[in-house]
Amino acid sequence: MATIGKLAGVSQVTVSRALSNPEKVSAAAMERIQEAIRVTGFVPNALAGALASRKSCLITALVPSITNVVYSSLLHGFSEIMRAEGYQLMVSETGFSPETEEALIFTHLSRRPDGILLTGIHHSATARRMLLGAGIPVVEFWDITESPIDCCVGFSHTESGRHTAEMAHGWGYRRAATVAAGDQRALRRRDGFRNRFAELSGHADIPAITGEAGPASLQSGRAALAALIEDHGFSGGVIQCSSDQSALGILTEARIRGLRVPQDVAVIGFGDQDYAAFTDPPLTTVKVDRDRLGRAAARAMLTRFRGESDPDRVTDIGFELLRRASA
Amino acid sequence: MATIGKLAGVSQVTVSRALSNPEKVSAAAMERIQEAIRVTGFVPNALAGALASRKSCLITALVPSITNVVYSSLLHGFSEIMRAEGYQLMVSETGFSPETEEALIFTHLSRRPDGILLTGIHHSATARRMLLGAGIPVVEFWDITESPIDCCVGFSHTESGRHTAEMAHGWGYRRAATVAAGDQRALRRRDGFRNRFAELSGHADIPAITGEAGPASLQSGRAALAALIEDHGFSGGVIQCSSDQSALGILTEARIRGLRVPQDVAVIGFGDQDYAAFTDPPLTTVKVDRDRLGRAAARAMLTRFRGESDPDRVTDIGFELLRRASA
DNA sequence: TTGAAAGCGCTAACAC
DNA sequence: GTGTTAGCGCTTTCAA
Numbered sequence: 197m198a199t200i201g202k203l204a205g206v207s208q209v210t211v212s213r214a215l216s217n218p219e220k221v222s223a224a225a226m227e228r229i230q231e232a233i234r235v236t237g238f239v240p241n242a243l244a245g246a247l248a249s250r251k252s253c254l255i256t257a258l259v260p261s262i263t264n265v266v267y268s269s270l271l272h273g274f275s276e277i278m279r280a281e282g283y284q285l286m287v288s289e290t291g292f293s294p295e296t297e298e299a300l301i302f303t304h305l306s307r308r309p310d311g312i313l314l315t316g317i318h319h320s321a322t323a324r325r326m327l328l329g330a331g332i333p334v335v336e337f338w339d340i341t342e343s344p345i346d347c348c349v350g351f352s353h354t355e356s357g358r359h360t361a362e363m364a365h366g367w368g369y370r371r372a373a374t375v376a377a378g379d380q381r382a383l384r385r386r387d388g389f390r391n392r393f394a395e396l397s398g399h400a401d402i403p404a405i406t407g408e409a410g411p412a413s414l415q416s417g418r419a420a421l422a423a424l425i426e427d428h429g430f431s432g433g434v435i436q437c438s439s440d441q442s443a444l445g446i447l448t449e450a451r452i453r454g455l456r457v458p459q460d461v462a463v464i465g466f467g468d469q470d471y472a473a474f475t476d477p478p479l480t481t482v483k484v485d486r487d488r489l490g491r492a493a494a495r496a497m498l499t500r501f502r503g504e505s506d507p508d509r510v511t512d513i514g515f516e517l518l519r520r521a522s523a
Numbered sequence: 524m525a526t527i528g529k530l531a532g533v534s535q536v537t538v539s540r541a542l543s544n545p546e547k548v549s550a551a552a553m554e555r556i557q558e559a560i561r562v563t564g565f566v567p568n569a570l571a572g573a574l575a576s577r578k579s580c581l582i583t584a585l586v587p588s589i590t591n592v593v594y595s596s597l598l599h600g601f602s603e604i605m606r607a608e609g610y611q612l613m614v615s616e617t618g619f620s621p622e623t624e625e626a627l628i629f630t631h632l633s634r635r636p637d638g639i640l641l642t643g644i645h646h647s648a649t650a651r652r653m654l655l656g657a658g659i660p661v662v663e664f665w666d667i668t669e670s671p672i673d674c675c676v677g678f679s680h681t682e683s684g685r686h687t688a689e690m691a692h693g694w695g696y697r698r699a700a701t702v703a704a705g706d707q708r709a710l711r712r713r714d715g716f717r718n719r720f721a722e723l724s725g726h727a728d729i730p731a732i733t734g735e736a737g738p739a740s741l742q743s744g745r746a747a748l749a750a751l752i753e754d755h756g757f758s759g760g761v762i763q764c765s766s767d768q769s770a771l772g773i774l775t776e777a778r779i780r781g782l783r784v785p786q787d788v789a790v791i792g793f794g795d796q797d798y799a800a801f802t803d804p805p806l807t808t809v810k811v812d813r814d815r816l817g818r819a820a821a822r823a824m825l826t827r828f829r830g831e832s833d834p835d836r837v838t839d840i841g842f843e844l845l846r847r848a849s850a
Numbered sequence: 851t852t853g854a855a856a857g858c859g860c861t862a863a864c865a866c
Numbered sequence: 867g868t869g870t871t872a873g874c875g876c877t878t879t880c881a882a
Contacts, residue, residue, distance in 0.1 A: 209854080209877085209878095210853080212875095212876065220851070221851075221852090239653065240875085240876080241874085241876065242876090243570050243634065243875080244875035245876050245877070247574055247876070248857080248876045248877040252570065262598060262599060263592055265592070269590045272616065275616070279615070284630065286611060286613045288612070289599065304611075305566045306566050307570065307581075308568060308569070326564060329566075330566070414798050414801050418801075441798075470742075471771060474741050474775045476803060524860070533868075534870085535869095536868075537868060539859095539860065548867070549867060549868090567860080568858090568860065569860090571859035572859080574874045574876085575860045575861040576860080576861050577861095577874075
């Protein structure tokens with residue numbers, strides 16, 4: 197900046213102002229400064245700027261996995277809004293591990309972000325302490341709780357499971373099974389479903405296949421149906437899956453085994469992936485408006501930046517069970 | 524750090540050393556420092572550290588879209604290795620737009636990353652100038668060229684199209700069509716295919732449906748087959764698609780129209796998404812080892828950090844046509 | 851409208 | 867092993 201200033205015949209401070217408060221610089225000086233910038237290819241150092249102004253224009257996000265469309269599409273919507281406001285996003289993957297999350301929160305906080313976005317509402321005690329100590333907006337998304345660190349926007353996973361059970365029971369299903377990935381939220385959807393379906397149907401024996409924490413794959417869905425039939429004596433009914441991926445696997449395995457969907461096996465997925473409407477048969481699934489969620493999370497953060505008093509701490513964006521032909 | 528020092532009875536510099544060169548600090552001092560850190564919940568300021576040391580431990584990446592598994596899985600592999608070496612990743616989406624890319628390169632460079640990762644080999648002149656001026660490693664991935672900015676790792680899209688044409692012709696197909704998204708690389712795969720297939724079959728009329736730049740969707744695939752049949756009089760043969768997504772759309776539309784795959788319509792996708800082996804029929808598709816690509820890109824960058832002389836400028840990781848039942 | 855001075859929180863180079 | 871000094875490249879006051 198000093199160099200630019202020399203070239204333009206002004207001081208370094210004026211260059212700084214030209215970049216951040218253009219209206220406070222005379223047109224003549226402005227022109228010479230811009231010319232000097234063009235000639236030199238000057239790129240300001242945002243690190244120094246952030247250090248001096250205590251504003252990094254950086255938002256940090258932690259998600260379990262970026263290859264999972266559920267999270268990446270959320271980040272997409274979120275970052276789109278934040279970028280329009282001048283904020284950049286730094287993302288890391290926790291791989292569904294609380295320990296990794298804790299370590300990453302420390303690393304991220306050391307970059308002095310203006311805000312932080314976290315997945316889910318369960319964080320280690322140390323993590324909570326660091327977050328609180330950082331004194332920046334924290335938004336937890338994809339789940340809700342009455343006691344967020346700062347604020348949260350999402351929906352109740354337990355409720356989505358319960359609702360799925362009620363609808364399935366309403367459609368006449370009397371037998372059920374569940375296939376879930378091992379992560380916190382998938383398990384709560386599963387439990388919500390099992391408890392409610394048991395209440396309604398009077399059958400407490402609802403076979404459950406539980407995978408590892410981590411992304412469910414089509415393969416794991418296929419294996420799950422095989423296990424359900426061969427190891428658990430599952431002989432028909434509705435299967436609640438924790439993702440559309442595993443639901444697609446079940447559809448595939450069912451076809452290979454000559455089972456009719458939904459007559460012999462009915463399938464309900466979760467996520468409403470873009471292919472869900474085009475599987476054979478089309479997948480009945482729980483849809484969460486991820487675009488809206490991403491935007492709501494961005495709005496919550498921006499509201500906090502503006503320092504508005506008494507902003508909403510918890511935003512429930514709900515879910516919707518889309519009935520298609522698979523159940 | 525000064526506060527920590529005071530609590531531990533040492534100077535601020537010793538605290539700094541305790542964190543970055545623990546071996547240069549006495550065990551006694553170390554212990555008191557760590558205790559003070561624990562008590563205060565101190566999180567060092569990486570911004571200030573980066574400013575002073577001219578090393579940000581930040582890698583910046585630009586991809587067209589993070590919701591596209593092709594790119595996100597690459598980032599996943601890349602960041603995994605980089606994180607193990609102490610580097611964090613900042614990602615932004617260009618949305619397939621060169622203008623956006625240029626603007627983002629400027630923004631990213633202002634954060635003084637230690638290296639930058641770009642998608643593809645086509646960048647604006649201004650972008651190239653900025654990149655060169657930054658004096659940091661630049662790795663371009665997902666494509667190759669003889670004249671990278673710094674280095675590139677990927678494969679030849681034209682060649683993958685040509686190879687697909689040769690194989691399809693070898694399998695006995697004599698008629699073809701293409702369905703491509705509008706981005707640079709999809710178009711080169713398409714052109715490679717069309718040129719080679721025309722040479723081999725002697726039929727120069729290969730109907731081509733070209734979409735917008737941006738992610739192809741299942742829907743666009745369905746629409747493409749409809750257009751092929753209704754507008755282009757396509758009456759059978761093999762269809763080369765620029766993604767598995769659109770290929771799945773074609774499979775879907777074919778089933779709805781009562782067309783047999785591959786007898787009436789044969790389909791070849793691109794990407795080998797995780798569901799490709801499980802569609803009905805399983806999808807013949809071009810596979811690129813994305814994990815390997817991500818790792819190769821990371822290795823290229825790390826090699827440059829070590830300042831090794833004469834590192835490989837271009838790494839071709841190739842591709843593979845997986846024949847399944849759809850063609 | 852512009853500039854001078856101070857300082858953001860750290861690391862690098864040197865002394866002790 | 868530890869401390870002192872001098873910046874890193876900006877923004878923020880304050881004064882002119």
